[in-house]
Amino acid sequence: xxxxxxxxxxxxxxxxxxxxxxxxxxxxxxxxxxxxxxxxxxxxxxxxxxxxxxxxxxxxxxxxxxxxxxxxxxxxxxxxxxxxxxxxxxxxxxxxxxxxxxxxxxxxxxxxxxxxxxxxxxxxxxxxxxxxxxxxxxxxxxxxxxxxxxxxxxxxxxxxxxxxxxxxxxxxxxxxxxxxxxxxxxxxxxxxxxxxxxxxxxxxxxxxxxxxxxxxxxxxxxxxxxxxxxxxxxxxxxxxxxxxxxxxxxxxxxxxxxxxxxxxxxxxxxxxxxxxxxxxxxxxxxxxxxxxxxxxxxxxxxxxxxxxxxxxxxxxxxxxxxxxxxxxxxxxxxxxxxxxxx
Numbered sequence: 001x002x003x004x005x006x007x008x009x010x011x012x013x014x015x016x017x018x019x020x021x022x023x024x025x026x027x028x029x030x031x032x033x034x035x036x037x038x039x040x041x042x043x044x045x046x047x048x049x050x051x052x053x054x055x056x057x058x059x060x061x062x063x064x065x066x067x068x069x070x071x072x073x074x075x076x077x078x079x080x081x082x083x084x085x086x087x088x089x090x091x092x093x094x095x096x097x098x099x100x101x102x103x104x105x106x107x108x109x110x111x112x113x114x115x116x117x118x119x120x121x122x123x124x125x126x127x128x129x130x131x132x133x134x135x136x137x138x139x140x141x142x143x144x145x146x147x148x149x150x151x152x153x154x155x156x157x158x159x160x161x162x163x164x165x166x167x168x169x170x171x172x173x174x175x176x177x178x179x180x181x182x183x184x185x186x187x188x189x190x191x192x193x194x195x196x197x198x199x200x201x202x203x204x205x206x207x208x209x210x211x212x213x214x215x216x217x218x219x220x221x222x223x224x225x226x227x228x229x230x231x232x233x234x235x236x237x238x239x240x241x242x243x244x245x246x247x248x249x250x251x252x253x254x255x256x257x258x259x260x261x262x263x264x265x266x267x268x269x270x271x272x273x274x275x276x277x278x279x280x281x282x283x284x285x286x287x288x289x290x291x292x293x294x295x296x297x298x299x300x301x302x303x304x305x306x307x308x309x310x311x312x313x314x315x316x317x318x319x320x321x322x323x324x325x326x327x328x329x330x331x332x333x334x335x336x337x338x339x340x341x342x
Contacts, residue, residue, distance in 0.1 A: 007124030010099050010158070011339050012114055013087060014143045015131045015294065017106030018077040022068045028061035033106045039142040042203060070301050078295040080104070082326045083131070089332040094339065099123055105130075105139075111146050125159040127342045129335070131293050133172055134233035135165040136199060137207060161342055167233050167240070171334025176290050177244035178330065180322045183286050184245060189320075190282035192247060193273065194238040195303050196291040198256035198265040199230055215266060231256075231266050237290050253277075257307075258298055274307055278314035285311060285319050293325045 019030040035041055035052045043051075068077075075081040087102045094100065099121045103114030118126055130143040144162050151157050166172050183189075204213050212218060212225040219232040226232040238254045255270035277285060287307065289299040304321040311319045325331035 007122050007158075008097050008099050010101065010118035010121065010123035010126040011090070011094070012111075012118060012126055012128045012147075013083065013090075013100070013102050013131055013335070014111060014114075014128065015079055015083050015102075015104055016139065016296075017104035018079045018296070019065075019068060020107060022065050022072050024061050024065040027065040027068060028057050030107050031057045031061055031064065037106075037138070037142055039145065040138045042137075042200075042206075064297075067297055067301050070305065071295075071297050078300070078326070082294040082324075085327045086332055086335070089327065089329075090335050090339075093332065093336045098339065105143050105146060111143070112150050115147065115150055119154070123158055125161070127161050127163065127339060129163045129166075129338060132291070133165060133167050133237060133293065134196070134230050134291060135228050136230040137203060138199060140164055163338060163342060164228070165233060166334075166338055167237050169334055169338060171330060171337055172325075173237060173240040173290075174244055175325055175328055175330040175334065176288065176322070177241045179325075179328070180241065180245060180286065180288060183320055183322060187284075189284045189286040189318075191277055191285050192242075192245075192252040193255055193270065193277075193285055193287045194234070194241070194252060195255050195257050195270045195287055195289050195307070196234040196237075197298055198259045198269070200261075201264045201266055204229060204231055204266060234291065238288075241288065241290065257302060270303075270307060271310060274311045274316070274319075275314040278311055278316040283315075283317040285316065286322065287319065288322045289324065293331065295324045295326060299324055 017030065017034065019026040032052060035056055036048060041048050041052070071078065083102050087100050091100045099118055101114040101117045103109050103111040105111060128143070128147055130140040132139040147160070151160065201215055204215060207228060209225045213229050215231060218226060219229065219235040222232055222236045235254055238252065242252055253273055255268050255273045256266050257270040259265040259269065274285070287303050289303045292299050299321065308319040
């Protein structure tokens with residue numbers, strides 16, 4: 001009987017990254033690597049280098065370090081340890097024909113080390129799953145770019161496939177809805193906010209097919225021309241979760257956070273909308289942050305703490321954040337489904 005020449009399938013899960021510690025030096029190192037990515041700050045190299053190394057990293061690092069201290073727990077960064085937990089859970093659900101590795105786009109564990117781990121197992125195929133539900137050049141695109149940069153130097157390059165997004169994967173939005181339902185079953189809220197990480201408007205327009213994206217009502221439908229438009233994917237995510245929770249269009253608002261610099265970012269802005277809601281007499285808000293699959297600085301601290309303080313200061317009374325997918329069993333099952341589909 002002829003022996004099969006087919007090797008195992010490698011699965012690479014990749015998240016954004018996190019500093020190695022809350023020390024200012026480690027945070028500065030992280031910021032430099034992150035912001036020097038040409039897909040994150042998409043301006044000429046010299047201008048980007050001067051901006052990041054002479055202005056942003058030196059002055060922002062101490063403030064960011066203080067914010068990371070609010071996030072850090074005994075196990076460290078939730079983004080990292082939830083990632084480690086998830087790969088162990090996923091390994092136990094897949095057969096021995098799969099090898100699962102975890103890497104970060106920035107800092108450690110690196111994508112390079114994770115790919116080398118798979119290479120050492122002599123895999124014949126690699127499925128790369130960036131853990132960003134919605135495709136964006138600055139996140140998913142950057143991971144794909146980095147993977148290709150690394151493997152181009154390999155003598156033997158196995159088959160590689162990329163999962164560009166998973167907004168329409170039922171397990172993804174249904175799990176988020178289930179987490180939110182726990183809050184809605186306990187009480188009623190005046191309004192629901194779906195706050196997504198923002199992007200500069202220019203990045204949306206650069207990726208527009210046939211100049212379709214106008215950063216407006218075009219995001220109210222999702223089809224072939226805007227399937228990779230980050231803003232359209234965010235609106236789709238909100239609609240899918242809202243449908244699961246029986247929310248009407250008037251019950252929720254899609255917003256965008258974390259803008260940096262003076263250039264226009266995609267709107268509406270979360271920090272402005274929340275103040276408007278308080279002024280309108282909507283005193284209780286339930287917030288989702290479904291651009292992230294694990295708790296991190298942008299969810300726990302920015303949405304969960306900073307926005308809550310701003311909302312109450314503006315006259316609101318209650319602001320609750322629905323936690324991320326983290327290590328939910330249903331989320332791990334969703335990842336298994338994504339792997340098997342690919």
